């Protein structure tokens with residue numbers, strides 16, 4: 098298949114899981130990506146170097162050990178500190194509690210991730226993202242906003258005054 102985009106694939110420094118990366122590499126290749134898979138426990142410096150030297154169209158970060166949301170913040174900060182503005186998405190199992198998922202999603206979108214794919218239909222949504230990205234450019238993607246529950250800084254009902 099003709100190459101349609103170049104992609105760097107990584108995880109975060111704390112994450113030693115491998116098969117998620119293998120799976121994503123195959124999925125990306127199926128969509129026409131030429132993939133540089135940086136492997137598990139990816140040092141942040143290696144991701145920064147790969148993005149700086151290869152100027153990929155897309156950086157995909159996958160983490161499943163439940164702590165990825167922290168490493169993902171550090172990774173985006175490092176990319177920004179090096180002046181690297183690359184279309185970047187993340188997915189997998191990023192938190193240990195389902196209830197922390199919305200907040201993590203909100204934080205990561207605010208930091209500059211184009212989307213955060215963690216739901217049950219993550220792969221289906223990611224396929225849509227890839228198809229649209231190949232057609233119109235990855236940066237054009239508009240992620241759905243994460244809901245803000247009232248106890249998490251959202252709209253808090255005014256207390257009843259008697």
Ligand code: B12
Pocket residue numbers: 111112113114115116117120121157158159160161162163164186187188189190191192193194214219220223
């Ligand atoms: C194999 C395995 C291990 C092996 C990994 C071996 C290796 N070299 O890969 C070992 C034993 C080393 C291991 C260690 C640990 N593991 Co483990 N592990 C698993 C296990 C059983 C299978 C993972 C796997 O290979 N799946 C196959 C791949 C293809 O599927 P996947 O990883 O789920 O990825 C899919 C989706 O998540 C999604 N996805 C993933 N990334 C992305 C990114 C994008 C952009 C998108 C769109 C989608 C996407 O797409 C994939 C296909 O559907 C899972 C449980 C399970 N059944 O899933 C636990 C699991 C991932 N491990 C877990 C944990 C907690 C750990 C440890 C912390 C345990 C410990 N206390 O030491 C350590 C962490 C090690 C580390 N430093 O990261 C938890 C994570 C819990 C959480 N996230 O809340 C899980 C879910 C088990 C559980 N139910 O508690 N683990």
